[in-house]
Amino acid sequence: MRHTHAFGAGALIAALSAGLVVWLVPLRRVPRERRLAEPQHLPTAAREVLSHRMERHGRSMDDLVRGVVLLDDQDVEEAADRILAEPTLARPLTGDATDLNSLLPARFFVLQDELRAQAKSLKAAAASHDPTHTADAFGQLSRACVSCHQLYLTNGK
Ligand code: HEC
Secondary structure (H helix, E strand, O other), rough: HHHHHHHHHHHHHHHHHHHHHHHHHHHHHHOOOOOOOOOOOHHHHHHHHHHHHHHOOOOOHHHHHHHOOOOOOHHHHHHHHHHHOOOOOOOOOOOOOOOOHHHHOOOHHHHHHHHHHHHHHHHHHHOOOHHHHHHHHHHHHHHHHHHHHHHHHOOOO
16 A cells, blocks of 8 residues: 555656656747848948947847836836947948948938937836836837838838
């Protein structure tokens, strides 16, 4: 009786651990890397410089989304600050075609400014502790993200 009981427990543990393995395996899948598609109109060297400059670029989005939907104004303010602290590309001065910045359409720089302006508005909205206002400001900010990515991929065509 005792023996049967011990066997039963062992079998149960084995079944549970098998279940756990099956359950855990899909979670351990390496996440797919999410990147913006590569535009065809820019030379590889220019894309590499840009990609390097944009490295930190997307990291604040997760913090922003969580901060906005969980009504954590401090998280939102900090994420907005990180966007504001990112280096920006200078508008081309020379028009020299070998200069990366002059390969980008003029609107790229407008949207770069727009992103900063929206990050400031979002920060102010979070500071006012009005979740609806913050959600709207977040929507406006994400428009700036999407507009620039669209422009980057299509070169404005
Ligand atoms: C002024 C233009 C511009 C704006 C505004 C912009 N992006 Fe980007 N973003 C780029 C470019 C250009 C790339 C592609 C860089 C490359 O080729 O690797 C990029 C790439 C990305 C990537 C891919 C991975 C990475 O980090 O390079 C993410 C994620 C991203 N942006 C998030 C955002 C978010 C979130 C916002 C708004 C809060 C935003 N971007 C606003 C130009 C912009």
